[in-house]
Amino acid sequence: MKKYLVLVIFFLLVLLVTVKLSMQKKYSDFEINQSSINLANSDLSLNKNIILLKHYQKIVKHGVDENADLYMVNLTVNVKKPEMTFPVESFRLYSEKNGQPYAPNNFLEFKTNGIDDSKKLIVGTNKIEMTTPILNKATKYYLVFVQHSQKKFDLININ
Numbered sequence: 001m002k003k004y005l006v007l008v009i010f011f012l013l014v015l016l017v018t019v020k021l022s023m024q025k026k027y028s029d030f031e032i033n034q035s036s037i038n039l040a041n042s043d044l045s046l047n048k049n050i051i052l053l054k055h056y057q058k059i060v061k062h063g064v065d066e067n068a069d070l071y072m073v074n075l076t077v078n079v080k081k082p083e084m085t086f087p088v089e090s091f092r093l094y095s096e097k098n099g100q101p102y103a104p105n106n107f108l109e110f111k112t113n114g115i116d117d118s119k120k121l122i123v124g125t126n127k128i129e130m131t132t133p134i135l136n137k138a139t140k141y142y143l144v145f146v147q148h149s150q151k152k153f154d155l156i157n158i159n
Contacts, residue, residue: 033154033155034154034155034156034157035154035155035156035157036156036157036158036159037156037157037158037159038159039052039053039054039055039158039159040054040159044145044156044158046077046087046090046145047087048080049079049080049081049084050077050078050079050080050084050086050087050121051077051078051080052075052076052077052145052158053076053077053078053125054075054076055073055074055075055076055143055158056073056074057071057072057073057074057141057143058071058072059071059072059134059141060072060131069133069134069137070131070132070133070134071093071105071131071132071133071134071141072129072130072131073091073093073107073129073130073131073143074127074128074129075127075128075129075130076125076126076127076128077121077125077126077128078124078125078126079121079122079123079124079126080123081123082122082123084121085119085120085121086110086112086119086120086121086126086128087119088107088110088119088128088130089106090145090146090147091107091130091143091144091145091146092104092105092106092107092143092144092146093105093107093132093134093141093142093143093144094141094142094143094144094157095134095138095140095141095142096138096139096140096142097137097138097139097140098139102138104144105132105133105134106132107130107131107132108131108132108133109130109131109132110128110129110130110131111128111129111130112126112127112128113126113127113128114127142157142158143157143158144156144157144158145158
């Protein structure tokens with residue numbers, strides 16, 4: 001019985017080392033870049049066909065529960081090409097309290113040009129409204145656009 005237990009532990013250790021080495025090799029050139037952009041001074045290209053022109057954000061009270069706050073952001077984007085969809089999944093709400101960051105929130109509800117749960121964009125100016133519940137009371141809130149590829153992860157803080 002002890003031989004089998006030793007054999008299983010040895011197998012698990014070999015498997016762990018193998019997985020760790022392959023992950024280190026896969027992410028050896030991986031980088032995380034953080035930057036900040038002020039939309040009052042310049043636009044943000046979300047991709048080659050969608051440009052974020054401006055935004056407005058606020059915390060909205062919508063109930064009596066202490067966790068009933070809602071974070072809302074309104075975005076204005078310009079679209080150059082038809083049949084584009086808005087990358088809602090690339091936006092996050094980051095928050096921090098006393099210098100400690102919380103896990104980022106995804107935007108759970110969104111409207112594009114007044115249509116609920118629509119990501120469809122038209123050529124020209126589009127209005128997007130996104131909301132997410134605030135789960136933890138924080139002292140600072142950041143709207144962040146996330147871009148990533150196999151070797152790079154960009155966090156762009158939008159002011």
